Amino acid sequence: xxxxxxxxxxxxxxxxxxxxxxxxxxxxxxxxxxxxxxxxxxxxxxxxxxxxxxxxxxxxxxxxxxxxxxxxxxxxxxxxxxxxxxxxxxxxxxxxxxxxxxxxxxxxxxxxxxxxxxxxxxxxxxxxxxxxxxxxxxxxxxxxxxxxxxxxxxxxxxxxxxxxxxxxxxxxxxxxxxxxxx
Amino acid sequence: xxxxxxxxxxxxxxxxxxxxxxxxxxxxxxxxxxxxxxxxxxxxxxxxxxxxxxxxxxxxxxxxxxxxxxxxxxxxxxxxxxxxxxxxxxxxxxxxxxxxxxxxxxxxxxxxxxxxxxxxxxxxxxxxxxxxxxxxxxxxxxxxxxxxxxxxxxxxxxxxxxxxxxxxxxxxxxxxxxxxxx
Numbered sequence: 001x002x003x004x005x006x007x008x009x010x011x012x013x014x015x016x017x018x019x020x021x022x023x024x025x026x027x028x029x030x031x032x033x034x035x036x037x038x039x040x041x042x043x044x045x046x047x048x049x050x051x052x053x054x055x056x057x058x059x060x061x062x063x064x065x066x067x068x069x070x071x072x073x074x075x076x077x078x079x080x081x082x083x084x085x086x087x088x089x090x091x092x093x094x095x096x097x098x099x100x101x102x103x104x105x106x107x108x109x110x111x112x113x114x115x116x117x118x119x120x121x122x123x124x125x126x127x128x129x130x131x132x133x134x135x136x137x138x139x140x141x142x143x144x145x146x147x148x149x150x151x152x153x154x155x156x157x158x159x160x161x162x163x164x165x166x167x168x169x170x171x172x173x174x175x176x177x178x179x180x181x182x
Numbered sequence: 183x184x185x186x187x188x189x190x191x192x193x194x195x196x197x198x199x200x201x202x203x204x205x206x207x208x209x210x211x212x213x214x215x216x217x218x219x220x221x222x223x224x225x226x227x228x229x230x231x232x233x234x235x236x237x238x239x240x241x242x243x244x245x246x247x248x249x250x251x252x253x254x255x256x257x258x259x260x261x262x263x264x265x266x267x268x269x270x271x272x273x274x275x276x277x278x279x280x281x282x283x284x285x286x287x288x289x290x291x292x293x294x295x296x297x298x299x300x301x302x303x304x305x306x307x308x309x310x311x312x313x314x315x316x317x318x319x320x321x322x323x324x325x326x327x328x329x330x331x332x333x334x335x336x337x338x339x340x341x342x343x344x345x346x347x348x349x350x351x352x353x354x355x356x357x358x359x360x361x362x363x364x
Binding site: 030037 | 185186187198201202204205207208209211212215216219220239240241285288289292293294296298301311312314315316318319321322323325326327328329330331332333334335
Protein backbone atom coordinates (compact mmCIF):
# COMPACT_ATOMS: atom_id res chain seq x y z
CA UNK A 1 0.00 0.00 0.00
CA UNK A 2 1.34 3.41 -0.91
CA UNK A 3 2.43 5.73 1.90
CA UNK A 4 -0.15 8.38 0.96
CA UNK A 5 -3.58 8.11 -0.64
CA UNK A 6 -3.01 8.06 -4.40
CA UNK A 7 -5.43 7.57 -7.32
CA UNK A 8 -6.18 3.84 -7.56
CA UNK A 9 -5.27 1.46 -10.37
CA UNK A 10 -2.26 3.42 -11.63
CA UNK A 11 1.11 1.64 -11.32
CA UNK A 12 4.36 3.25 -10.22
CA UNK A 13 5.01 6.89 -11.04
CA UNK A 14 1.66 7.27 -12.82
CA UNK A 15 -0.23 7.49 -9.52
CA UNK A 16 1.71 10.39 -7.92
CA UNK A 17 1.79 12.13 -11.30
CA UNK A 18 -2.01 12.03 -11.39
CA UNK A 19 -2.11 13.13 -7.73
CA UNK A 20 0.14 16.17 -8.33
CA UNK A 21 -0.08 17.41 -11.95
CA UNK A 22 1.83 20.60 -11.07
CA UNK A 23 5.02 18.57 -10.62
CA UNK A 24 4.12 15.89 -13.18
CA UNK A 25 4.42 18.44 -15.99
CA UNK A 26 8.11 19.34 -15.50
CA UNK A 27 8.93 15.69 -14.62
CA UNK A 28 7.52 14.58 -17.96
CA UNK A 29 9.07 17.52 -19.83
CA UNK A 30 12.47 16.55 -18.45
CA UNK A 31 12.09 12.91 -19.49
CA UNK A 32 10.91 13.97 -22.95
CA UNK A 33 13.88 16.34 -23.45
CA UNK A 34 16.41 13.79 -22.17
CA UNK A 35 15.06 10.59 -23.72
CA UNK A 36 13.29 11.77 -26.88
CA UNK A 37 14.64 15.24 -27.69
CA UNK A 38 17.12 15.82 -30.54
CA UNK A 39 20.34 13.94 -29.74
CA UNK A 40 23.18 12.06 -31.39
CA UNK A 41 22.43 9.25 -28.92
CA UNK A 42 19.56 7.05 -30.08
CA UNK A 43 16.42 6.77 -27.97
CA UNK A 44 17.37 3.09 -27.48
CA UNK A 45 20.77 4.07 -26.04
CA UNK A 46 19.24 6.70 -23.75
CA UNK A 47 16.47 4.37 -22.50
CA UNK A 48 19.15 1.74 -21.85
CA UNK A 49 20.98 4.19 -19.57
CA UNK A 50 17.65 4.94 -17.83
CA UNK A 51 16.83 1.26 -17.32
CA UNK A 52 20.37 0.46 -16.16
CA UNK A 53 20.40 3.18 -13.48
CA UNK A 54 16.89 2.17 -12.35
CA UNK A 55 18.14 -1.41 -12.08
CA UNK A 56 21.16 -0.28 -10.02
CA UNK A 57 18.74 1.64 -7.76
CA UNK A 58 16.64 -1.53 -7.44
CA UNK A 59 13.49 0.29 -8.62
CA UNK A 60 11.34 -2.49 -10.04
CA UNK A 61 8.72 -0.28 -11.68
CA UNK A 62 11.16 2.08 -13.44
CA UNK A 63 13.61 -0.67 -14.36
CA UNK A 64 10.86 -2.86 -15.85
CA UNK A 65 9.17 0.01 -17.70
CA UNK A 66 12.33 1.45 -19.22
CA UNK A 67 13.76 -2.00 -19.99
CA UNK A 68 10.57 -2.75 -21.91
CA UNK A 69 10.70 0.41 -24.01
CA UNK A 70 14.50 0.20 -24.49
CA UNK A 71 14.26 -3.40 -25.75
CA UNK A 72 11.45 -2.42 -28.17
CA UNK A 73 13.62 0.41 -29.50
CA UNK A 74 16.63 -1.88 -30.04
CA UNK A 75 14.39 -4.02 -32.32
CA UNK A 76 16.81 -6.44 -34.00
CA UNK A 77 18.87 -7.02 -30.86
CA UNK A 78 16.89 -9.33 -28.56
CA UNK A 79 18.16 -9.62 -25.00
CA UNK A 80 20.47 -6.60 -25.23
CA UNK A 81 18.92 -4.72 -22.28
CA UNK A 82 19.07 -7.75 -20.00
CA UNK A 83 22.70 -8.24 -21.07
CA UNK A 84 23.53 -4.66 -20.04
CA UNK A 85 21.94 -5.19 -16.63
CA UNK A 86 23.89 -8.45 -16.17
CA UNK A 87 27.23 -6.88 -17.11
CA UNK A 88 27.31 -3.62 -19.03
CA UNK A 89 30.97 -3.94 -20.01
CA UNK A 90 30.54 -7.29 -21.75
CA UNK A 91 27.13 -6.54 -23.31
CA UNK A 92 26.84 -6.33 -27.12
CA UNK A 93 26.62 -2.52 -27.21
CA UNK A 94 29.08 -0.03 -28.71
CA UNK A 95 32.30 0.79 -26.89
CA UNK A 96 31.07 4.38 -26.61
CA UNK A 97 27.86 3.32 -24.88
CA UNK A 98 29.87 1.13 -22.50
CA UNK A 99 31.85 4.18 -21.36
CA UNK A 100 28.63 6.20 -20.91
CA UNK A 101 27.07 3.36 -18.89
CA UNK A 102 30.19 3.30 -16.71
CA UNK A 103 29.76 7.04 -16.07
CA UNK A 104 26.05 6.53 -15.31
CA UNK A 105 26.92 3.84 -12.76
CA UNK A 106 29.26 6.29 -11.03
CA UNK A 107 26.56 8.98 -10.97
CA UNK A 108 24.19 6.46 -9.39
CA UNK A 109 26.65 6.15 -6.49
CA UNK A 110 27.18 9.91 -6.25
CA UNK A 111 28.26 12.81 -8.46
CA UNK A 112 31.78 12.99 -7.05
CA UNK A 113 32.42 9.36 -8.08
CA UNK A 114 32.77 10.41 -11.74
CA UNK A 115 36.50 10.68 -12.43
CA UNK A 116 38.49 12.46 -15.12
CA UNK A 117 39.56 9.00 -16.26
CA UNK A 118 35.91 7.95 -16.78
CA UNK A 119 35.39 11.06 -18.91
CA UNK A 120 38.60 10.55 -20.89
CA UNK A 121 37.57 6.98 -21.71
CA UNK A 122 34.25 8.26 -23.07
CA UNK A 123 35.92 10.98 -25.11
CA UNK A 124 38.40 8.39 -26.38
CA UNK A 125 35.45 6.42 -27.77
CA UNK A 126 34.13 9.52 -29.52
CA UNK A 127 31.56 10.70 -26.96
CA UNK A 128 30.84 14.42 -27.34
CA UNK A 129 30.42 16.90 -24.49
CA UNK A 130 26.66 16.93 -25.03
CA UNK A 131 26.49 13.12 -24.99
CA UNK A 132 28.46 13.06 -21.72
CA UNK A 133 26.28 15.83 -20.28
CA UNK A 134 23.07 14.06 -21.22
CA UNK A 135 24.25 10.69 -19.91
CA UNK A 136 25.11 12.25 -16.55
CA UNK A 137 21.76 14.06 -16.37
CA UNK A 138 19.79 10.94 -17.40
CA UNK A 139 21.53 8.99 -14.63
CA UNK A 140 20.94 11.80 -12.11
CA UNK A 141 17.29 12.16 -13.16
CA UNK A 142 16.62 8.46 -12.65
CA UNK A 143 18.14 8.73 -9.17
CA UNK A 144 15.23 11.15 -8.66
CA UNK A 145 12.45 9.21 -10.43
CA UNK A 146 13.46 5.97 -8.68
CA UNK A 147 13.42 7.63 -5.23
CA UNK A 148 10.07 9.26 -6.02
CA UNK A 149 8.49 5.93 -7.00
CA UNK A 150 9.90 3.89 -4.11
CA UNK A 151 9.87 6.67 -1.49
CA UNK A 152 6.07 6.83 -1.85
CA UNK A 153 5.78 3.01 -1.90
CA UNK A 154 3.74 3.18 -5.09
CA UNK A 155 1.95 0.13 -6.52
CA UNK A 156 4.43 -2.19 -8.23
CA UNK A 157 2.67 -4.82 -10.32
CA UNK A 158 4.73 -7.93 -11.08
CA UNK A 159 2.80 -8.85 -14.24
CA UNK A 160 5.14 -8.57 -17.28
CA UNK A 161 2.25 -7.75 -19.61
CA UNK A 162 1.75 -4.44 -17.78
CA UNK A 163 5.34 -3.41 -18.51
CA UNK A 164 5.00 -4.54 -22.12
CA UNK A 165 1.99 -2.23 -22.43
CA UNK A 166 3.87 0.63 -20.77
CA UNK A 167 6.86 0.02 -23.07
CA UNK A 168 4.63 0.10 -26.13
CA UNK A 169 3.01 3.35 -25.03
CA UNK A 170 6.35 5.00 -24.21
CA UNK A 171 7.72 3.96 -27.60
CA UNK A 172 4.79 5.51 -29.43
CA UNK A 173 3.99 8.58 -27.34
CA UNK A 174 7.10 9.31 -25.30
CA UNK A 175 6.61 11.45 -22.24
CA UNK A 176 4.19 14.00 -23.59
CA UNK A 177 1.41 14.30 -21.01
CA UNK A 178 -2.12 13.49 -22.03
CA UNK A 179 -4.11 16.69 -22.42
CA UNK A 180 -6.41 17.32 -19.48
CA UNK A 181 -9.96 16.33 -20.47
CA UNK A 182 -12.22 19.35 -20.92
CA UNK B 183 38.06 22.11 -14.07
CA UNK B 184 34.71 20.81 -15.23
CA UNK B 185 34.59 17.46 -17.04
CA UNK B 186 33.20 19.01 -20.23
CA UNK B 187 33.65 22.47 -21.74
CA UNK B 188 31.01 24.70 -20.15
CA UNK B 189 30.35 28.44 -20.43
CA UNK B 190 32.95 30.24 -18.28
CA UNK B 191 32.34 32.29 -15.16
CA UNK B 192 29.10 30.57 -14.14
CA UNK B 193 29.20 28.68 -10.82
CA UNK B 194 27.64 25.28 -10.16
CA UNK B 195 24.45 24.33 -11.97
CA UNK B 196 24.30 27.65 -13.84
CA UNK B 197 27.01 26.56 -16.30
CA UNK B 198 25.41 23.29 -17.55
CA UNK B 199 22.03 25.05 -17.60
CA UNK B 200 23.47 27.67 -19.96
CA UNK B 201 25.15 24.85 -21.96
CA UNK B 202 21.91 22.89 -22.40
CA UNK B 203 18.82 25.15 -22.23
CA UNK B 204 16.57 22.30 -23.46
CA UNK B 205 17.01 20.51 -20.15
CA UNK B 206 17.46 23.68 -18.06
CA UNK B 207 13.83 24.65 -18.71
CA UNK B 208 12.17 21.59 -17.08
CA UNK B 209 14.84 21.54 -14.33
CA UNK B 210 13.93 25.12 -13.42
CA UNK B 211 10.19 24.50 -13.83
CA UNK B 212 10.43 21.60 -11.39
CA UNK B 213 12.31 23.66 -8.79
CA UNK B 214 9.81 26.50 -9.18
CA UNK B 215 6.81 24.17 -8.71
CA UNK B 216 8.36 22.38 -5.73
CA UNK B 217 9.98 25.30 -3.90
CA UNK B 218 7.82 28.29 -4.86
CA UNK B 219 4.49 26.92 -6.08
CA UNK B 220 1.30 27.05 -3.98
CA UNK B 221 1.86 24.95 -0.83
CA UNK B 222 0.96 24.77 2.83
CA UNK B 223 4.71 24.42 3.48
CA UNK B 224 6.49 27.77 3.50
CA UNK B 225 9.23 28.48 0.98
CA UNK B 226 11.61 28.62 3.97
CA UNK B 227 10.62 25.10 5.03
CA UNK B 228 10.95 23.74 1.49
CA UNK B 229 14.33 25.40 0.90
CA UNK B 230 15.49 23.97 4.23
CA UNK B 231 14.67 20.46 3.01
CA UNK B 232 16.57 21.24 -0.23
CA UNK B 233 19.64 22.55 1.61
CA UNK B 234 19.58 19.64 4.08
CA UNK B 235 19.51 16.97 1.36
CA UNK B 236 22.24 18.81 -0.58
CA UNK B 237 24.31 18.88 2.60
CA UNK B 238 23.77 15.13 3.12
CA UNK B 239 24.87 14.58 -0.50
CA UNK B 240 27.97 16.71 0.22
CA UNK B 241 27.18 19.04 -2.70
CA UNK B 242 28.92 22.29 -1.72
CA UNK B 243 27.38 24.47 -4.42
CA UNK B 244 23.75 23.37 -3.88
CA UNK B 245 24.04 23.21 -0.11
CA UNK B 246 25.55 26.70 0.10
CA UNK B 247 23.10 28.23 -2.38
CA UNK B 248 19.95 26.76 -0.82
CA UNK B 249 21.19 27.37 2.72
CA UNK B 250 21.65 31.04 1.79
CA UNK B 251 18.15 31.44 0.37
CA UNK B 252 16.55 29.34 3.13
CA UNK B 253 18.18 31.44 5.86
CA UNK B 254 17.02 34.67 4.15
CA UNK B 255 13.47 33.31 4.03
CA UNK B 256 13.51 32.36 7.74
CA UNK B 257 14.28 36.05 8.50
CA UNK B 258 13.87 36.34 12.28
CA UNK B 259 15.53 33.00 13.01
CA UNK B 260 19.30 33.43 12.57
CA UNK B 261 21.31 30.21 12.44
CA UNK B 262 18.30 27.94 11.92
CA UNK B 263 19.56 26.36 8.68
CA UNK B 264 22.99 25.60 10.12
CA UNK B 265 21.26 24.10 13.16
CA UNK B 266 19.25 21.75 10.91
CA UNK B 267 22.43 20.62 9.14
CA UNK B 268 24.15 20.00 12.50
CA UNK B 269 21.23 17.97 13.89
CA UNK B 270 17.79 18.26 12.32
CA UNK B 271 15.99 16.61 15.23
CA UNK B 272 17.25 19.12 17.83
CA UNK B 273 17.02 22.21 15.60
CA UNK B 274 14.51 24.95 16.49
CA UNK B 275 12.02 24.00 13.75
CA UNK B 276 8.47 22.67 14.12
CA UNK B 277 7.91 19.04 15.07
CA UNK B 278 6.18 18.58 11.71
CA UNK B 279 9.20 19.83 9.78
CA UNK B 280 11.44 17.53 11.84
CA UNK B 281 9.43 14.52 10.65
CA UNK B 282 9.60 15.73 7.03
CA UNK B 283 13.37 16.23 7.32
CA UNK B 284 13.66 12.68 8.68
CA UNK B 285 11.76 11.39 5.63
CA UNK B 286 13.99 13.49 3.33
CA UNK B 287 17.09 11.97 4.92
CA UNK B 288 15.72 8.48 4.19
CA UNK B 289 15.00 9.42 0.56
CA UNK B 290 18.59 10.66 0.24
CA UNK B 291 19.76 7.13 1.13
CA UNK B 292 17.23 5.47 -1.20
CA UNK B 293 13.48 5.43 -1.75
CA UNK B 294 12.96 2.07 -0.06
CA UNK B 295 14.43 3.44 3.18
CA UNK B 296 11.23 5.40 3.87
CA UNK B 297 9.20 3.34 6.34
CA UNK B 298 5.52 3.34 7.26
CA UNK B 299 6.66 4.46 10.71
CA UNK B 300 8.39 7.53 9.23
CA UNK B 301 5.14 8.41 7.43
CA UNK B 302 2.98 7.81 10.52
CA UNK B 303 5.19 10.13 12.55
CA UNK B 304 4.72 12.88 9.95
CA UNK B 305 0.96 12.35 9.82
CA UNK B 306 0.93 12.37 13.63
CA UNK B 307 2.43 15.87 13.52
CA UNK B 308 -0.26 17.01 11.10
CA UNK B 309 1.59 16.59 7.80
CA UNK B 310 -0.83 16.23 4.88
CA UNK B 311 -0.47 13.79 1.99
CA UNK B 312 0.57 16.63 -0.31
CA UNK B 313 3.17 17.86 2.19
CA UNK B 314 4.60 14.34 2.46
CA UNK B 315 4.53 13.95 -1.33
CA UNK B 316 6.30 17.25 -1.90
CA UNK B 317 8.93 16.58 0.77
CA UNK B 318 9.75 13.24 -0.84
CA UNK B 319 9.95 14.78 -4.30
CA UNK B 320 12.07 17.73 -3.10
CA UNK B 321 14.51 15.25 -1.53
CA UNK B 322 14.51 13.07 -4.66
CA UNK B 323 14.97 16.09 -6.94
CA UNK B 324 17.99 17.29 -4.99
CA UNK B 325 19.51 13.82 -5.32
CA UNK B 326 19.33 14.66 -9.04
CA UNK B 327 20.51 18.30 -8.95
CA UNK B 328 23.41 17.39 -6.61
CA UNK B 329 24.57 14.56 -8.89
CA UNK B 330 24.24 16.82 -11.94
CA UNK B 331 26.39 19.54 -10.37
CA UNK B 332 29.09 17.24 -8.97
CA UNK B 333 28.97 14.61 -11.75
CA UNK B 334 30.06 17.31 -14.21
CA UNK B 335 32.65 18.69 -11.75
CA UNK B 336 31.24 22.19 -12.18
CA UNK B 337 33.00 25.26 -10.78
CA UNK B 338 32.48 25.50 -7.02
CA UNK B 339 33.52 28.90 -5.68
CA UNK B 340 34.31 29.01 -1.95
CA UNK B 341 33.59 32.73 -1.54
CA UNK B 342 30.56 33.20 0.75
CA UNK B 343 29.59 36.47 -0.94
CA UNK B 344 28.78 34.53 -4.13
CA UNK B 345 26.26 32.36 -2.27
CA UNK B 346 24.80 35.41 -0.54
CA UNK B 347 24.21 36.92 -3.98
CA UNK B 348 22.68 33.66 -5.27
CA UNK B 349 20.46 33.45 -2.17
CA UNK B 350 19.27 37.02 -2.69
CA UNK B 351 18.44 36.34 -6.34
CA UNK B 352 16.64 33.07 -5.56
CA UNK B 353 14.60 34.82 -2.86
CA UNK B 354 13.49 37.56 -5.26
CA UNK B 355 13.12 35.73 -8.56
CA UNK B 356 12.80 32.04 -7.69
CA UNK B 357 13.56 29.61 -10.47
CA UNK B 358 11.91 31.37 -13.36
CA UNK B 359 14.45 31.34 -16.19
CA UNK B 360 15.67 34.64 -17.56
CA UNK B 361 14.08 35.27 -20.93
CA UNK B 362 16.47 34.64 -23.78
CA UNK B 363 17.80 38.02 -25.00
CA UNK B 364 16.40 38.96 -28.40
